[in-house]
Amino acid sequence: MPPRDSYPDGAPCWVDLTTPDLAAAQDFYRPILGWEFQDQGAEFGHYTMCLSGGQPVAALMRPPEGAGELPPLWNVYLATSDLKAVHDRIADAGGSSALGPHEVPGAGWMAFAFDPTGASFGLWQPGAHKGSALVAEPGAMCWHELNTPDGATADAFYRELFPYIQQQIGDGTEFDYTTWKVPGSNDMPVCGRYRTAVRQPYWSVYFAVPDADAAAAQAQQLGGRLVREPFDSPHGRMAPVVDPAGARLTLCQLP
Structure with missing residues (x-):
């Protein structure tokens, strides 16, 4: 597929990993995801791009x-114009706002901000x-x-930021999951x-x-370690893992 050059407002458009040891992270992710790495230099705090196929x-x-003892974490950025x-x-x-708005030259x-349930998230204007x-x-x-223990509060908060159309999956009690669509996403979540029941809510x-x-x-x-053994779902075969520094992610074999 040709490289993607735009995202509708509200769609996750970028991720970065906060981790204490960039070299160790590269050693872990390179063989699993096939990445190459490009250090942006001291001017940008050695922010390191992960490249797939260049x-x-x-x-x-x-x-x-x-930032103190900031735990290793994959940060998710929502697109905005x-x-x-x-x-x-x-x-x-x-x-609550934690940083910004801030220009990246x-x-x-x-x-960067926190939602009312305590999950951090980023905003990105390209x-x-x-x-x-x-x-x-x-x-x-x-x-x-x-991932949050207070779904109703989270749903309401993010609807104030973006025109999400949120659809309940499951009965909303024993299994409570909502999918979020935005205008421009071709009716796809x-x-x-x-x-x-997580103690610290987070975006995965x-x-x-x-x-x-x-x-x-x-x-x-x-x-790394497995959170659970790989399992099948309607959306592919999933393997939730934690990297050696403690950051969570899911490896997904798409159908």
């Missing part, structure tokens, strides 16, 4: 100075950097979901929200792999 699909970064307007709605909707504008150039291909992101990222079982075995050999 195309940017994710990035690695060290915790910002002064008007970052300031979305950012200005965060506090009124019950969230030559790339775009970003902000300049030269449009987001992940590949989606739903081996080595690239293929799904994102918010762009992400989801899963109500689950799924990366496509050719073989989930082989990728899961490789992750363990490289110092």
Whole structure:
């Protein structure tokens, strides 16, 4: 597929990993996802692009100075064509801003915030950097979901930021999952929200792999661990893992 150069407002468009050891992260992700890496240099804090087939699909970064004991985490950025307007709605909707709006010279504008349930998320208004150039291909992101114990509060908050059309999956009690669509997404969900009893809510990222079982075995050999054994779902074969530093992700063999 040709490289992707745009995302509708509200769609996850980019991910980066906050991790204390960039070299160790590269050693883990390179063989599993087939990535090459491109250090952006000291000027950008050695922010490191992850490339699949020469195309940017994710990035690695060290915790910002002064961030304290920030846990290793994959950060998910939601696309916006008007970052300031979305950012200005965060506090009124019950969230809190952590950073921004902030220009990334030559790339775009970003902000970082927390939703009312405690999950962190990013906002990205593209300049030269449009987001992940590949989606739903081996080595690239293929799904994102918010994991939180308070689904109703989360759904309401994000509806204040973007024109999400949220559809309940399951009965909403024993199994509570909503899929989120936005205008411009061709009536396809762009992400989801899963109500689950996590102590620290978080946005999760799924990366496509050719073989989930082989990728899961490789992750363990490289110092990661399985959250659960690979399993089949209507959307592919899934392998939730934790990398050696403690960041969570899901490896997905698409149908």
